[in-house]
Amino acid sequence: MAPATTRPLRVRAALPKMSGLLAMLLILAGCAVGPEYERPSVTTPAAFKEAQAESPLPAHEAGTWQAAQPAEQALRGEWWKLFGDDTLNALEQEAQQANQNLQAAAARLKQARALLGDARSERFPTVDAGFGPTRQRSSPAAQGLSDNDSTDPSTLWRAQASVAYEVDLFGRVASTVDAATADAQQSEALYRSVLLALQADVAQAYFQVRELDAGLRLYRQTVTLREETLQLIERRYDAGDISELDLARARSELESARAEALGFERRRTTAEHALAVLLGKAPADFNLAAQPLTRIAVNIPAGLPSTLLERRPDIAAAERAMAAANARVGVAKAAFFPRLNITGAAGFESSELGNLFEWSSRTFLLGPIVGAALSLPIFDGGRRQAGLDRARAVYEEDVANYRQTVLTAFREVEDNLANLRILSSQMSAQDAALQASARAARISHTQYKEGSISYLDVIEADRTVLAQQRVSVQLDGERARSAVGLVRALGGGWDVPLPAELAFE
Template sequence: MQTSLRRNAKVSSLLVLLMILAGCAVGPTYHRPDVTTPAHYKEAPQQQELAPHEAGAWQTANPAEAALRGEWWKLFNDETLNALEQEAHQANYSLQAAAARLKQARALLGDARSALFPTVEVGAGPTRQRQSPASQGLDDGASTTPVTLWRAQASVSYEADLFGRVSSTVDAARADAEHSEALYRSVLLALQADVAQAYFQVRELDAGLQLYRQTVGLREQTLQLIQRRYDAGDISELDLARAQSELDSARAETLAFERRRTTAEHALAILLGKAPSEFSLPEQPLTRIAVNIPAGLPSSLLERRPDIAAAERAMAAANARIGAAQAAFFPRLSLTGAAGFESSELGNLFEWSTRTFLLGPLVGAALSLPIFDGGRRQAGLDRARAVYEEDVANYRQTVLTAFREVEDNLANLRLLSQQMSAQDAALNASARAARISHVQYNEGSISYLDVIEADRTVLAQQRVAVQLDGERARSAVSLIRALGGGWDMPVPLAAK
């Protein structure tokens, strides 16, 4: 009885010791590095808080990387754009590849977690063996009889996580999975922005096509008038040639816009996961888009941007791998056991008398500590620390780049607004000058060359106005992308 109590006490003491050692994890505690965050954006308007009707359908929300990006493109109130975004979410192959990478990372996390639990295996089968005379204490020349041994047994193996090697590996795998998820969201946000910008590019070209087709129509009418005046002998052939030249030039520009529009439509088709031959977008000229997008505070950008979250999770994974590298300097305890049946005949295999068990390492020692490895463990630790330092630098650079992108797009929208106001004034003035030149030409006070120059100026101003409208729409998309997108978009099934 006392022997049994002493044995139980020793086992209990061993379990307590193992539990204490398991809590002795080594490795640095992770803290997100500090970064310099400005109090406000230099290029943002002074009034940051806008009413819902002033901000449109998109507003900043409480920052949190865990929150999901929403359907921010609905801000533009364009049903065609809404449909294209949904198509891209379902069919874009780059997004599907990112979802597959996320699945891989989550599978690796499951693989790492499995090391926290024992491994149980079962097996059965015969072995044929002839032992040497020396192994049985006989002379070298003695003869032995080969025997057949039938086995059916279950084996258990488990590595006690004494110094946190396994848990550090799991932490690293978990951070890697979160890193892949953030990268997936970054690809998703980039896809949303690319579709919107490609769509507005096509619409801008549609507006240019409409402008030049109208110009071609007007110049055809002008050529007819010039032809009649020439036939009547009122003007020279020079004016007729100039009118024909302007018409042909407008037709050439129309074809140039059609060529560029075709290329832009093909690029949009690829984003939707379609061959260019399978996609056609009806012409719809771009109209002026006026939206106000509140930028929020710079500090919120650290939690809104998926690329910043990805860089931060990469740091966390690298920090955890430092712990795993440090744990290699400490002992490893492997516990193994096996139990089952062994018999010389298959018919007797499962009889009670043939039972067998083994406690302890099957191969090697239960507790192992490498003494000399030529610097391999130290090199592994040095590498893990260097990787962490690299990821810290990448994280801080990513934050700086994010601040620059927001400032750039805020400045673009602010200056574009001013530029468009000046451009509208220039367009109105050139249109008035063109009307006056036509009147004066009809009165014979100026030459047709002055009329051509006035018309060219109007066309150039109209073309710049169309380009500014497209640039403003794309800059609005770029700002939303730089701010991290919206907040209420569910994760596609492919990423779960």
């Protein structure tokens, strides 16, 4: 009788030890081994070199643009409205609704959020249920019989539920969730980066079309003037006042202007097709009415370089990539430590379906079916160390990419600020050159009528005026596109809320 009474006592004596072990393991669950994430430092200048910090712009010169605040919640709105162009406003709205690159970026964001949901699911136990029979025939040797004995097949009906849960002893699950969270945030920043690029591309393509409209109008006016000049030359030739050489030169200038006008028309058509694609339309389904570009004068305050780090979506994406890589270092470190998996199953087993749910048919299992609950890696030929080394190298790469992204952002702002500053002076000089060339052309026409100069001098003066007019149109287009480029470089539109279907729940 002694053995019968000793076994329960041993079981009861073991329970406190198991409870103490379990309590110790649960305490270890808070011992994460992953490195704490700190954003790497970057060298930030006190001010942009090209910004006129000593003479800030008054509000009435700053257009509708508002300087960005260093907070993600500060809504700046639809920055393209500072140009005061209703056509551009409508095109921007169309692009955001139908551009396929933006739709692809939205799909990538949804994928990243789905992966985040998958990672978060590891924090919770998994519960499964099953029902069905198994038909089995064991070999005689498995039952301790001789090989020549026969065995009968048996049927076992089973209905049970199982539970599995990994205790996050050393932060593997938490680091995985942190990495997935950073990945989702990076995808959101990349979506915003694609959105900003789309907005800027639409504006710049639109101003490109309008610049070509202005050039086309210029050359069409030139064709009209040269047609009138040719008629005058023909009359003078018929009267015998001039030689055929002047007539040939006048015809040459007319056809040259017609060729240039056709060249502008060709480039304008190509630019309109590119704009159609940005709007998510086939070129055959899009027509933009001619609207020659006029001079655009908007002044955009650059703000401080330190705020650029919070306004540029590409910088935010690079920073989130670092955070994800840092969390994956923690995942790789956790692979060196034990893993505790708690499993259990409960249900009913019976040889007859009718007896399956009898109380006597109940069964349960606590612990893994195969292996052990607590597993400790010992030797893997260096696989875990290689994984850790790779995770650290990826983090170092992302740090370098982040710092390079910041440097590139500073350069883009400085470039566009310099463009606008120099273009302002260049356009003033160009206006003076255009006025001087126009006066020279008027004088040459007068002198030709008086017979004091040849028609070749008139042609040269007209060519100079046309060249100066064309340069002026180009400078107007460059100023408009540089203004858009500066807004893009400053991260314009970063704080605009996401569409409802992409809002994070």
